[in-house]
Amino acid sequence: xASAFFKLDCRVYMVKCSYEQKPFxxxxxxxxxxxxxxSPSMSTAIGKKINAEHPxxxxxxxxxxxxxxxxxxxxEGYRYVLGxxxxxxxxxxxxIGLETQTAxxxxxxxxxxxxxxxxxxxxxxxxxxxxxxxxLRGEAQYRFIAAEPASCPSFxxxxxxYDFCDTGRVCPLQKMYTLGADFIPSASHAGGLRYHGxxxxxxxxxxxxxxxxxxxxxxxxFEAAQFFARTEGILPAPESSHAIRATIDEALKCKAExxxxxxxxxxxxxxxxxxxxxxxxxxxxxxxxVPSDExxxxxxxxxxxxxx
Amino acid sequence: xxxSPYKYYLPEQDIPTQWYNVRADMKTKPAPxxxxxxxxxxxxxxxxxxxxxxxxxxxxxxDTPWFAIPREVQDFYRMFxxxxxxxxxxxxxxxxTPAHIYYKFEGNNTSGSHKLxxxxxxxxxxxxx
Ligand SMILES: Cc1ncc(COP(=O)(O)O)c(C=O)c1O
Numbered sequence: 254x255a256s257a258f259f260k261l262d263c264r265v266y267m268v269k270c271s272y273e274q275k276p277f278x279x280x281x282x283x284x285x286x287x288x289x290x291x292s293p294s295m296s297t298a299i300g301k302k303i304n305a306e307h308p309x310x311x312x313x314x315x316x317x318x319x320x321x322x323x324x325x326x327x328x329e330g331y332r333y334v335l336g337x338x339x340x341x342x343x344x345x346x347x348x349i350g351l352e353t354q355t356a357x358x359x360x361x362x363x364x365x366x367x368x369x370x371x372x373x374x375x376x377x378x379x380x381x382x383x384x385x386x387x388x389l390r391g392e393a394q395y396r397f398i399a400a401e402p403a404s405c406p407s408f409x410x411x412x413x414x415y416d417f418c419d420t421g422r423v424c425p426l427q428k429m430y431t432l433g434a435d436f437i438p439s440a441s442h443a444g445g446l447r448y449h450g451x452x453x454x455x456x457x458x459x460x461x462x463x464x465x466x467x468x469x470x471x472x473x474x475f476e477a478a479q480f481f482a483r484t485e486g487i488l489p490a491p492e493s494s495h496a497i498r499a500t501i502d503e504a505l506k507c508k509a510e511x512x513x514x515x516x517x518x519x520x521x522x523x524x525x526x527x528x529x530x531x532x533x534x535x536x537x538x539x540x541x542x543v544p545s546d547e548x549x550x551x552x553x554x555x556x557x558x559x560x561x
Numbered sequence: 562x563x564x565s566p567y568k569y570y571l572p573e574q575d576i577p578t579q580w581y582n583v584r585a586d587m588k589t590k591p592a593p594x595x596x597x598x599x600x601x602x603x604x605x606x607x608x609x610x611x612x613x614x615x616x617x618x619x620x621x622x623x624d625t626p627w628f629a630i631p632r633e634v635q636d637f638y639r640m641f642x643x644x645x646x647x648x649x650x651x652x653x654x655x656x657x658t659p660a661h662i663y664y665k666f667e668g669n670n671t672s673g674s675h676k677l678x679x680x681x682x683x684x685x686x687x688x689x690x
Pocket of ligand 1: 336337338370371372373374375376377444445446490492493521522523673674675
């Protein structure tokens with residue numbers, strides 16, 4: 254949509270399992286003029302390497318990033334555009350938090366808890382930024398909660414260390430909560446949260462104890478998604494539904510303790526392209542994959558050796 | 562507040578015209594990006610091979626609290642912003658919770674998510690360059 258608006262050429266490297274799970278997402282992009290390649294592809298050096306090392310891989314955001322960056326730097330007139338993780342994206346997403354902050358002020362409401370789902374951290378960072386600013390300047394107190402998938406638990410089980418942002422190791426190293434750049438999360442249905450790392454800004458705020466995080470199982474998340482759809486009417490994206498689950502858990506805690514509090518959460522998107530995921534939930538065939546400590550240890554062992 | 566409307570849309574004139582950079586208010590800043598070859602902080606020149614120059618500036622700026630949103634991006638935002646702040650009365654009732662729940666709904670554009678907020682900015686700077 255953005256490229257079409259400014260009449261720019263747009264090439265998309267789409268994680269292979271998303272490409273297959275979400276054919277209509279792909280067609281929307283093509284309708285707006287983009288060409289879409291499943292990643293890992295055979296059209297970049299790094300894609301060929303990943304395909305050779307991991308035949309039949311479903312890909313990951315880390316692979317797709319490597320391919321897109323390679324394509325951008327090897328083609329004149331192209332630049333890499335990304336959806337999350339880096340500080341520039343958090344900055345743009347602050348529009349979410351700024352609108353929320355102004356609206357709440359106009360309504361005369363002060364939140365106690367602010368909750369968002371966390372993939373690379375852009376919506377959560379954008380939503381909480383202005384409120385975190387108040388906390389950092391000593392003007393207010395809020396609780397912030399990051400809701401992440403148990404299948405890809407960067408905050409709750411990751412290491413705060415320098416790591417590569419991408420599988421192909423072509424991007425700069427970033428200090429963040431990471432599961433290791435080689436960690437390929439299970440092909441869960443919240444594709445947008447399948448990232449091994451996290452925004453450096455949110456990582457630092459979490460390390461300073463200014464933010465909390467919870468890891469949620471996929472089936473619990475879809476149970477919340479279905480409940481939300483049936484009560485509030487909106488069909489939520491699986492990613493967003495992590496924030497819904499965390500909000501429901503918090504609201505039920507209030508109920509049990511007879512406590513009123515004001516919770517604000519980010520509902521990042523709709524789930525119309527995720528009906529394969531809803532289908533597996535509705536059919537009762539959805540499973541919960543949680544990596545073992547051994548899986549993670551193997552991945553941590555490959556973290557680059559950089560003095561902290 | 563008991564009297565919040567089900568859905569609240571900011572008046573259009575109150576849509577923000579600047580983005581806020583939370584790093585400016587952090588005493589301990591996020592650690593810098595490092596060049597994997599040298600282990601030293603990555604230079605703007607190196608990042609400019611991958612990203613547009615204006616975006617590199619934003620990426621590396623830990624101190625400026627506010628960045629003006631370009632006019633063209635503000636115009637585009639008006640196609641789908643403000644996004645509603647919804648009071649989840651139905652959900653509160655269904656849960657029987659005393660908590661007040663609000664959500665900021667970013668799904669009301671064709672792309673279906675918040676990603677468009679940054680995509681349009683990145684596309685704008687690419688076009689400009
Ligand atoms: C609907 C939706 N929500 C959330 C996310 C997670 O990204 P982030 O953590 O950057 O907000 C994605 C990413 O693809 C998404 O599509």
